[in-house]
Structures are given as C-alpha cells and as structure tokens.
Amino acid sequence: LSPQKVSCYSLLNTISGEKAEALQSLRAASLQQATGHFAKAKKLLEHAFKLDPDNIDVLIALGEAIESSYYYRKSTPHVALPLTKSLIPVYGQVPNNDADGLILTAEHLYTKALIVDPTISKACVHREHLMPIVEEIDQRILNAIDFKVRQFYHIPEGDPGLRRAKVEHYFKHVYHSNAIEGNTLTLAQTRSILETRLAVGGKSLLEQNEVLGMDSALRYINNTLLRGDLTAITLDNILELHRRLLSFVDLREAGRLRRSQVYIADHQPPPPSSVPDLMSELISWLSSDEIADMHPIELAALTHWKLVFIHPFYDGNGRTVRLLMNLILMRSGLPPAIIKIEDRFTYYELLKTANDGDVRPFIRFIGKFLCNSIF
Structure with missing residues (x-):
C-alpha cells in the first residue's frame, strides 16, 4: 500500500472508532440516567457529542439532558447548576444567565438534529416546545442591548473620556479585523502606523499596507x-x-x-x-x-x-x-461590533453553524460583541 492509502485507512479507522465510542458513551449515559446520576450522564453525552456531533440520537439525548437542567435551574435558582456548561459559550452567548444559555443550547441541538434529518419527529416536538422560550430570550437580549445604547447616548459628545474611547475603538477595529485574517502586527504597532503613517521595523510592508487599507x-x-x-x-x-x-x-x-x-x-x-x-x-x-x-x-x-x-x-x-x-x-x-482575534475560532465555528442551517447563534454572537463595544 502507498503511504497515502495507509493514511486514508488510518483516518477511516479513527473516524469509525470515534463513532463507536460515541455510541458506547450514549449507552452508558442512558444507564446513568436510569439510576439517577444525571451529572455523570450529561458528561458522557457531551463526550459523545464531541466524538460524533452529527449523531441524531446523541443530539436529542444531550438536548433533553440540557433542557432538564434548565427546568431544574428555574425551579431551584439558589442551587448551583449540577451539570457542566461547556457548550454554552459556543451556542448560548447569554452572559450572566445560565438558565437562558442552557435552553438556547438545547434548542440548537434539536435544530441540528433536524438539519441532519428533517423527518425526526422527536426533535421537532422538542424544538416547537422550546421556540416560544427561545424567541422571548432573544428579544430580551436585543432589548437589553437597546437599553445600553440609549444609556450610552446620554454621555455628552464633548466628554473627553468618550473621545479617547472612540479613538481607541478605531484602532482596535483596524487591528482585530486584520488580525483575524492572519496579520501579525500588534495593537501598538497598528496604532503607530495609523498615527504616524510611518513603517514599523521588523514587519512586512504587506501587513502594514493592510492597516492603511x-x-x-x-x-x-x-x-x-x-x-x-x-x-x-x-x-x-x-x-x-x-x-x-x-x-x-x-x-x-x-x-x-x-x-x-x-x-x-x-x-x-x-x-x-x-x-x-x-x-x-x-x-x-x-x-x-x-x-x-x-x-x-x-x-x-x-x-x-x-x-x-x-x-x-x-x-x-x-x-x-x-x-x-x-x-x-x-x-x-x-x-x-468588534470581533476580537481571541474569538476567531468561535466566529468561524458559528459561521459554519449558520451555513449548516442555524444562523441564530451567529446573530447572538454579533449582539454580544456589539454590546461589548459600548463603552
């Protein structure tokens, strides 16, 4: 066999092994749920999701586990969440509100299951049940941003702190947008080029010209x-x-x-x-x-x-x-909305999610960064 064919076989074996392990984790999670060990079941389901993110049974089971933790959180707000929240930063985008993040994540998982197979009635029923809650959460997020913007406009235009913040915001806008595309200039170097129109040492002219562009x-x-x-x-x-x-x-x-x-x-x-x-x-x-x-x-x-x-x-x-x-x-x-270089992976992941059929997590992502841009 050629090295290329060996490599292909190895990749196929790895994929097959991951899918098999995901099914094992799914079965183990079911046993844990049957004995009341919901936190362990949730961890097993998250592991299965990472191994096989398009497995419909895993998507629905994980969605159900997260949805259950949402209702638990709502009924006992004084008790810390017993389940991990590793998916929330990707799909929830609801800062400081664990319960909302959980329900948005669960709804996304049901949506993803329907994208994989639109005929899955169980996922459809779950999603339709959650949609009124999801729409209310999304509207609440937008209302909160609108309120923050109105508060921002109460700052006098001539306020020296506001002027400084706007200038710094401009530098960050240029820096982060270029950095996401691979530009290696630092924020300080970007600021220097914009302020002096002079080249900085040790960096390519191409990257510096991207700042000017x-x-x-x-x-x-x-x-x-x-x-x-x-x-x-x-x-x-x-x-x-x-x-x-x-x-x-x-x-x-x-x-x-x-x-x-x-x-x-x-x-x-x-x-x-x-x-x-x-x-x-x-x-x-x-x-x-x-x-x-x-x-x-x-x-x-x-x-x-x-x-x-x-x-x-x-x-x-x-x-x-x-x-x-x-x-x-x-x-x-x-x-x-300034999307930061540190969030590049999530940015691309949510664009892929939008291409797959669910654009709402990306809309929440943009709302989050707009909110962060308000001084």
Missing part, C-alpha cells in the same frame, strides 16, 4: 456612507469598500468581483459565474420589505453571513464583510 475603507464609511441622506446600500458601495481595502496591497483585484473559483475550509463558495446574480439578489434584499421590521443587529449579522457565503472577492472577503456589517449597525445608530 482598513483605514482608507473606514474613512470612506465615516466620511461618505454615514453622511448626508442615507440611501440604500449599493453594489458600488461594497466594491468601493473592497477597492479601498486592497488599494495598498493588490490593485489588480481591488474592487473587482472574483473571476475564479476559491476554496475555504468547511465551505465551497458558489462558482464565479453565479457571483454577479447572487450579489444582485443581496442588494435587492437589503432594500426589500422583508427587512423592514428586522432589528439592526439581526440585519447586520444576516448580511454578514450571506456575503461570507457568496465570497464575492478573490481576497479580502472577511474584512469587507465586517466593514459592511458595521456600516449597517452604525447607520442604525449602533456602535460597530
């Missing part, structure tokens, strides 16, 4: 797209954002839709021949009645996800998408 695109937003009559966002606006973003790096591709197929982890974007029509559909959607009553955070997050899915450019998609998302937020009077 982000700055140029943000200036276009602040000086043009947020001034005067706020007309509907156009394809030309998006192309101009991209042109400015890459203007110091790649003039040949700057401001142009891709003309070749690209490949990214966990997602194959549409062929280049489909991109113009898909972009036209996105622009039409952005001015349609469908979004009229949508909360700005939901609209911004959905636009972000849709544009990432299309992947309209050969390079610079992530930065352009985050710029467009924050343009939508700022046009609605909200601060930009």
Whole structure:
C-alpha cells in the first residue's frame, strides 16, 4: 500500500472508532440516567457529542439532558447548576444567565438534529416546545442591548473620556479585523502606523499596507456612507469598500468581483459565474420589505453571513464583510461590533453553524460583541 492509502485507512479507522465510542458513551449515559446520576450522564453525552456531533440520537439525548437542567435551574435558582456548561459559550452567548444559555443550547441541538434529518419527529416536538422560550430570550437580549445604547447616548459628545474611547475603538477595529485574517502586527504597532503613517521595523510592508487599507475603507464609511441622506446600500458601495481595502496591497483585484473559483475550509463558495446574480439578489434584499421590521443587529449579522457565503472577492472577503456589517449597525445608530482575534475560532465555528442551517447563534454572537463595544 502507498503511504497515502495507509493514511486514508488510518483516518477511516479513527473516524469509525470515534463513532463507536460515541455510541458506547450514549449507552452508558442512558444507564446513568436510569439510576439517577444525571451529572455523570450529561458528561458522557457531551463526550459523545464531541466524538460524533452529527449523531441524531446523541443530539436529542444531550438536548433533553440540557433542557432538564434548565427546568431544574428555574425551579431551584439558589442551587448551583449540577451539570457542566461547556457548550454554552459556543451556542448560548447569554452572559450572566445560565438558565437562558442552557435552553438556547438545547434548542440548537434539536435544530441540528433536524438539519441532519428533517423527518425526526422527536426533535421537532422538542424544538416547537422550546421556540416560544427561545424567541422571548432573544428579544430580551436585543432589548437589553437597546437599553445600553440609549444609556450610552446620554454621555455628552464633548466628554473627553468618550473621545479617547472612540479613538481607541478605531484602532482596535483596524487591528482585530486584520488580525483575524492572519496579520501579525500588534495593537501598538497598528496604532503607530495609523498615527504616524510611518513603517514599523521588523514587519512586512504587506501587513502594514493592510492597516492603511482598513483605514482608507473606514474613512470612506465615516466620511461618505454615514453622511448626508442615507440611501440604500449599493453594489458600488461594497466594491468601493473592497477597492479601498486592497488599494495598498493588490490593485489588480481591488474592487473587482472574483473571476475564479476559491476554496475555504468547511465551505465551497458558489462558482464565479453565479457571483454577479447572487450579489444582485443581496442588494435587492437589503432594500426589500422583508427587512423592514428586522432589528439592526439581526440585519447586520444576516448580511454578514450571506456575503461570507457568496465570497464575492478573490481576497479580502472577511474584512469587507465586517466593514459592511458595521456600516449597517452604525447607520442604525449602533456602535460597530468588534470581533476580537481571541474569538476567531468561535466566529468561524458559528459561521459554519449558520451555513449548516442555524444562523441564530451567529446573530447572538454579533449582539454580544456589539454590546461589548459600548463603552
């Protein structure tokens, strides 16, 4: 056998072994539940989920275990949760509210089971039962953010602390968006380039030019797209954002839709021949009645996800998408949501979850970072 074939066989054996171990953990969890050892059962189910995250029986059983802990938490709020919460940071995104995080996680697991197989009636029944609670939680999250924004606007515009915070926020916006894409400049180096327009030692000019490109695109937003009559966002606006973003790096591709197929982890974007029509559909959607009553955070997050899915450019998609998302937020009077480099893994994981069929965890994720952006 060639080394490549041996490697493939080893991978298949590993996958098969993980699925078998997941089933063993599922059976062991069932035995633990039957004897009243719910905490041990939950840990076994979480282990099974990590081994085989698309196993419908595991998804439903784990959802039921988490849902049970939600009702336990609601009935005994003074008692610490007896079950671990390792899934909540990924799917809950509800800071300081364990019970809400649990129910959002359970509902997501039922949704994922239905994505794998839409005919699973048990998952459908569970999900329909939880949806009113989930919708109430999501609305409460948005209301809390709206309240925090209103409090923020009570700060006088001339407040020196506010001015300093806005400047620092700008530097972080540029730094984190570039860092997510692999730029190795530090926040201090990014700040130095923006303040002095001079190169820093020991770093490539390409990375430093990426800072200037982000700055140029943000200036276009602040000086043009947020001034005067706020007309509907156009394809030309998006192309101009991209042109400015890459203007110091790649003039040949700057401001142009891709003309070749690209490949990214966990997602194959549409062929280049489909991109113009898909972009036209996105622009039409952005001015349609469908979004009229949508909360700005939901609209911004959905636009972000849709544009990432299309992947309209050969390079610079992530930065352009985050710029467009924050343009939508700022046009609605909200601060930009800065996704930090430390949260890159969760960011990509939730985009994958959205591509798989459940976009709501990603919307909550964006809401969380917008909330964190309010000084």
